[in-house]
Amino acid sequence: MTVRIVRLTEKDWRLFATVRLRALTESLGENDPQFREEVTFTAARWRRRLRDHAQFAAVIGNRAVGLIGAQPQNTHTVYLYSLWLDPSARGLGLARQLVVAALDWAQRRHARTVRLRVAVDNTPARTVYESLGFSPSAESRNRRELAMTLNVN
Ligand SMILES: CC(C)(COP(=O)(O)OP(=O)(O)OC[C@H]1O[C@@H](n2cnc3c(N)ncnc32)[C@H](O)[C@@H]1OP(=O)(O)O)[C@@H](O)C(=O)NCCC(=O)NCCS
Numbered sequence: 615m616t617v618r619i620v621r622l623t624e625k626d627w628r629l630f631a632t633v634r635l636r637a638l639t640e641s642l643g644e645n646d647p648q649f650r651e652e653v654t655f656t657a658a659r660w661r662r663r664l665r666d667h668a669q670f671a672a673v674i675g676n677r678a679v680g681l682i683g684a685q686p687q688n689t690h691t692v693y694l695y696s697l698w699l700d701p702s703a704r705g706l707g708l709a710r711q712l713v714v715a716a717l718d719w720a721q722r723r724h725a726r727t728v729r730l731r732v733a734v735d736n737t738p739a740r741t742v743y744e745s746l747g748f749s750p751s752a753e754s755r756n757r758r759e760l761a762m763t764l765n766v767n
Pocket residue numbers: 641696697698699700703704705706707708709731732733736737738739741742745
């Protein structure tokens with residue numbers, strides 16, 4: 615099985631929309647407000663998100679099985695969000711590869727800090743982030759959520 619980690623560009627908007635909506639459905643369900651909003655996005659809206667944020671996908675053949683978003687917050691900080699793998703692609707180390715691709719991108723754009731939020735009880739995600747050096751920061755919004763940061767430059 616050959617897996618590629620690729621940064622999606624505007625021409626990939628259909629692939630992006632498909633995997634993003636699948637991620638929202640699988641994680642939150644079709645009644646979640648986030649899904650209900652994004653399912654109405656036009657091509658222009660998907661393209662804009664691909665311009666504004668870096669989106670990395672894990673691709674097997676022509677099927678995207680995983681995703682992570684990276685959003686510049688300011689000159690020095692990048693925020694990672696929406697790490698997701700199709701259940702059939704879990705347990706293969708792909709989450710780590712997706713995060714590494716996003717970290718490489720943050721480093722290349724000379725960010726100093728990469729931030730993210732994770733549910734306190736999400737052991738697989740926390741294990742991935744901690745193995746890459748992320749540590750808890752003091753910014754958590756509530757007790758169920760952990761904010762984490764990593765210095766990259
Ligand atoms: C989070 C996610 C991307 C992780 O990907 P994954 O392929 O499932 O991760 P892995 O199976 O490689 O597990 C990561 C690590 O957690 C460990 N782990 C997994 N489940 C565990 C459990 N229940 N208890 C303890 N450790 C566990 C694995 O052993 C692995 O550690 P290792 O690399 O030291 O062997 C995936 O589970 C997912 O898409 N979940 C739903 C969306 C989500 O929660 N996203 C994160 C938002 S912050």
